[in-house]
Amino acid sequence: MPWTTGQRLQGGKYVIDKVLGQGGFGITYKALHVELNRTVVIKTPNEYLSHDPEYDKYIDRFIQEGRTLARLSQEPHPHIVGVIDLFKEGIIHCLVMDFVLGENLFEAVKRKGALPEAEIVPCIRQIGEALVVVHQAGLVHRDAHPGNIMLRSNGKAVLIDFGIAKELVPKTLSSKDIAGNEGFAPYEQITRGSREPTVDVYCLVATLYYGVTGQRPTTSLARKLDNTFLIPPKQINPNISDQLNQAILKGMALEAKDRPQSMQAWLTMLEAPKATPLLPVDPVHRQEPVRLKAKLNLEPIPSKLATKPPRIIPWGWLIGVLLSYLLIGYLLAAYNAPYTVWAWAWFWAVAWAWFLDEAVAWFWAVVWAWIGAWTGAWTGAWTGAWIVAAIGAAVGAWAVAGAGDKLLDSFSKFHTFLILASTSSLGLGLGWLGHRIFNTGT
Template identity: 40%
Template sequence: MQYWQPNQTIKNGRFIIQKILGGGGYGVTYSAIDNNTNKIIAIKTLNPMQQSQPDFEEEQEKFVNEALRLRGCTHPHIVQVYEMIREVGLWGMVMEYIEGQDLAVYIDRRGQLPEDEALRYIDQVGQALEDVHKQGFLHRDIKPNNILLRRGTQEAVLIDFGLAREFNLGKTGSMTNAKTEGYAPIEQYERRGNFAPCTDVYALAATLYTLLTAEVPIPANFRKYAQLPPPKQFNSQISDRVNEAILLGMTLEPQDRVQTVREWVELVLPRKVNLPIPQAPISNPQPKIQNQPSKNIATPPKSDGEIKLITAKMDYTRLRDLLAVRTWKQADEETRRVMLAVAGREKEGWLDVEHIDIFPCEDLRTIDQLWVKYSNGHFGFSVQKRIYQSLGGTRQYDEKIWQAFGDRVGWRKGGKWLYHHDITFDLRAPQGHLPEESGLWLGGWGGWVISGGVVVSSLASRLVKCNI
């Protein structure tokens, strides 16, 4: 097998290959035109070197499993996977095409980044990694080359999960020792070890080291003989807080390292507030970020007017703050996160009807009230419920009503369901467009359209029972 060539058509003419976007020792990624939508997408396959190996079929199985894991991650800072295709025995992962450049190229052109800019990207990637770890696997290849910046934005997107593997906390496991020098922790130099989220913590800290210094840290296996130079040695503008946090994140032995991404990000970010988000009036100028240490941070209010922000299950202060400044995309992702946490479904990454039927009314009411308040009645679960019922929707799934609902709230266009990246995250969207709940029902590979209808009908039923 060879590389696909420019202008080559695959899948009976559905896709037209444009060019190779990049590749490494494992895979190769192409840009292509999807003739069904006339949009540019990306397709990743195993590269010709892997195709020539005797264990090619086994590697293809791992590749498909990578796609399945990624399909369960609907985070705004993780590249989105749409579907898998097979062309003449070769599996391809059809993904979101991200126009922009990776952080490695960005640093080559810009040099050392200002601390606040570097922390913005690290915070975003940290949020993405938290979602990855909740799915029960590690990325294992965090580095500037695998973080893309969307053109015209300040959004970082984590890509290339080719080395991603499942892990079990506290258990010794076997993994390939593939790695990137300078960013891989010491445990990735051996095939067996106690792999845990702290493996990715090391790489994330090393990435911040590079963003601030334009230097690649010395490889972990050299550090037995040479001390890691503090990043402040290369950039005197780095704050003492960030300098110390990087060194703590890059502690050589995994058992001595900061254990979770959340813990490490809380060390590296400013204490009083999370990184700046688009400016707009906020009722509480120093919001408490979910699970952030309480030292030097004002206690968050327990209510927002008549809305209860802290329930027996969850603190909704962060959701309120995101909605207050109308960062709808981040608020949509936060809604997914808190709902999965309340239902105890973080590991599964999706809600089933059983958990929707027992979802606490108190929490459902708070989420809905916040969306309704800060969108002036344009968005919210209760808004979606009214639209669904006005079309004749009931607890019983009905395909025609579900399609009509999708058309009304803007989740379908031209008779086709939109991908998550096509959702409109602002008030120009149709009424009821948000929250966009695909992240709550994408529990399996395929069938998401039908599953979505079942979820929405069940959620509407639960809202009625909760008198919302």
């Protein structure tokens, strides 16, 4: 059973204060180093693991990695918890580490919500640099989740609680106990107990994901087994940069082979692109004349990126077309022209727009004027309307031909037709509408 408050270890060298945490593999205590009057952390394996067939292997790994961490502590790293002592109390092996004052990243995010990129990235970079040192020593942390990253009041981050011997799976434990903290471990660690550096890459990047979004990422097992997608962090927090978003997605790639293969490689993705400095030029070379050995071809090279000339719209001609057909529409409405005359007026407005050529337009305008006058004289009906329409058509044909000639400099024939047809039709309609508005009382 766990030690209780006030219990003394190593003949009174250490006094237990309280239990800080307890998991499937071990128990962590807060204690006092009496001689140094210094608060420390003591980590021990769970006592009931002694009945597991793999217990001896677990203890061997615990001792081996504890000694490696102790060697690392001989040259203290500012972002790795220091190891002070390794001893055995009865049958229980104990690892003594520095007590880091502050709050862990879980607590910080719970208190403040998602952290700004400028605040969280330096902390993650510090932990990443610490893990580079750990990997160089032949270790893998395997548990770099937010609960194991302590934030000091001075803004420095410290990596604590190494997942010692976590790759050994005691048969007395369920499979979920080996996953580290849910949502932060890659599936190859959960299923195979992988000890590759890419495990720490995934775990640390998942921690960064949590820091910038305030949400736990989709678990790697759900992504692997259920084809669940990882929501990009920028979709949750649009304020983060595209560079950070890509670095997180790359570091949390589901397959280890798709992630950066080292922590240093991933840290490089966080760095802003640097401008290439110009090489210094020796003063002697500055003064040395340069002789061309080959004849330069000075002919201009056509550029594929050359921009098209701007389109010019002949507003004056288009206004002339609009006013011409506006007058025709007004006069036809004044003579109370029948729908037949209106239909012919609209038809020829569209026809002028299609013919475009001034000579052709004038020819058909004269023909239409002759037909209109003859029809009006023969029927004796609406002669004035036909004459007005015929004369207006001639003027409109001239305006359309002039505008069309200018438009063809910038537009295709089809687009020119659409512009002229819509302008003349608009003029007829506005002329009719104007007569109705100004003669409502007659």
